[in-house]
Amino acid sequence: MLRGGRLVDPSQGIDGEADLLVADGQVRAVGGRVPEPSGATVIDAAGLVVAPGFVDVHAHLRDPGFPEKETLETGSVAAAAGGFTTICCMPNTMPPLDTPERIRELVERARSLPVRIFPIGTISRGRRGEELADLVGMAEAGAIGFSDDGDSTRSARVMRQALQLSRLLGRPIMVHCEDPTLSAGGVMHEGGVSQQLGLPGIPAAAEEIVLARDLELARLTGGWLHVLHLTTARGLMLVRRAKREGNRVTVEVTPHHLLMTDEWVAGIRRFAGEMKPFPAGPCPDPNAKVNPPLRPEADALALRAGLRDGTIDLIATDHAPHHEQDKPPVLERAAFGMIGLELALPLLLRLVRTGALTVSELVEFLSCRPATLFGLPGGTLRPGSPADVVVFDPEEPWQVTRATLRSRSANTPLLGLTLRGRVRLTIVGGKVAYVDTAFADRCTRSGRRADLSGYSLRSTPPG
Ligand SMILES: NC(=O)N[C@@H](CC(=O)O)C(=O)O
Ligand SMILES: [Zn+2]
Numbered sequence: 001m002l003r004g005g006r007l008v009d010p011s012q013g014i015d016g017e018a019d020l021l022v023a024d025g026q027v028r029a030v031g032g033r034v035p036e037p038s039g040a041t042v043i044d045a046a047g048l049v050v051a052p053g054f055v056d057v058h059a060h061l062r063d064p065g066f067p068e069k070e071t072l073e074t075g076s077v078a079a080a081a082g083g084f085t086t087i088c089c090m091p092n093t094m095p096p097l098d099t100p101e102r103i104r105e106l107v108e109r110a111r112s113l114p115v116r117i118f119p120i121g122t123i124s125r126g127r128r129g130e131e132l133a134d135l136v137g138m139a140e141a142g143a144i145g146f147s148d149d150g151d152s153t154r155s156a157r158v159m160r161q162a163l164q165l166s167r168l169l170g171r172p173i174m175v176h177c178e179d180p181t182l183s184a185g186g187v188m189h190e191g192g193v194s195q196q197l198g199l200p201g202i203p204a205a206a207e208e209i210v211l212a213r214d215l216e217l218a219r220l221t222g223g224w225l226h227v228l229h230l231t232t233a234r235g236l237m238l239v240r241r242a243k244r245e246g247n248r249v250t251v252e253v254t255p256h257h258l259l260m261t262d263e264w265v266a267g268i269r270r271f272a273g274e275m276k277p278f279p280a281g282p283c284p285d286p287n288a289k290v291n292p293p294l295r296p297e298a299d300a301l302a303l304r305a306g307l308r309d310g311t312i313d314l315i316a317t318d319h320a321p322h323h324e325q326d327k328p329p330v331l332e333r334a335a336f337g338m339i340g341l342e343l344a345l346p347l348l349l350r351l352v353r354t355g356a357l358t359v360s361e362l363v364e365f366l367s368c369r370p371a372t373l374f375g376l377p378g379g380t381l382r383p384g385s386p387a388d389v390v391v392f393d394p395e396e397p398w399q400v401t402r403a404t405l406r407s408r409s410a411n412t413p414l415l416g417l418t419l420r421g422r423v424r425l426t427i428v429g430g431k432v433a434y435v436d437t438a439f440a441d442r443c444t445r446s447g448r449r450a451d452l453s454g455y456s457l458r459s460t461p462p463g
């Protein structure tokens, strides 16, 4: 039982000091003073936030194919350390997750891991964008959605077919919007900063053109379009219109596009909406190369407005681990992507501190919404629901280093910075998926009968 934390559960309209009783893998009781059953493990959560575990609909776990970047095992440990209890993995693996057999195999392997993992299948065969994959078979095998993420689906005809099927399957078509003929060769957002650095740019229109196409196809078919990693103010306008017209469109934004700008590529490490920069990073910084690219501050601020007015439904990490060798200092040769699972909370807490978001809204966008919209476990601590819980200290400072990260990869422009907000404990289905060493200590010493030592702690040192 978790005693005396600040319980934040927007699904029940709770934000205040309360106890949480967990038994048999489920939430048993929530409230001001829950009586303590005899023999219960009591964990003192005073000063900490207790919330439904985070749910990520967009993570790259690189499994199968790139174990040097991440695996289901290391990715699930990173997820638990970041407070996530459910994550969905993208199919741009080697081979891609494009058949019912591969989806089934992944579901099977995911069973023994500390967090819940759900696969996303490809839209097109081989993720080549030309022919529709077996969406029906993959849905039956457990795919929770479909995506050719990493690229846009080249054929509009295939997109149309996929969206038509999405109605039947009740599963989203998750789109990465990028016109490859416009983005080709680009390494960062095309604008003032790319000009100053003399680096080839990717115009905002590369994203907006395909977004407009896919929104039109959603309208044509009545299918469920989920827009991945939206980044531009103009894209937001397109989505706003499509939603107003009554189309079935959901939209996600990443923590990095809400907080960081194209200046980070130049090593200027200042968060959007904040005055004071951190000490400069490398210039150019290969870890700031991500797709879609970090945009100017006006876009980041527009995305925040999109969260507030309901145009954007949820926050997803787009956790994209890469090996050091894939991130050479020459930007043209560096891979796109940055890790996100362990950095989402400290990044988003900056929005809380600057007043752009409340803790309750943070939990709503990172847990309740993705769970409800995608029909995934979690997102609530209502009695009777699975005990998927995160306990975090919103103030605790920690330095982002290879050693403090559990992900197998450390590709983030935040390396070396000290951020605030640390997960203490993550519980999945009533079991400890992650516990911070200091906190495990505190539980055993201060809590009456509080003993977490019986649980196997799956966290492994980064490899
Ligand atoms: N976001 C990225 O920059 N990279 C992703 C692909 C993607 O999400 O488009 C990856 O798989 O590395
Ligand atoms: Zn993408």
Ligand SMILES: [Zn+2]
Residues within 6 Å of the ligand: 058, 060, 090, 149, 150, 318, 320
């Ligand atoms: Zn992605």
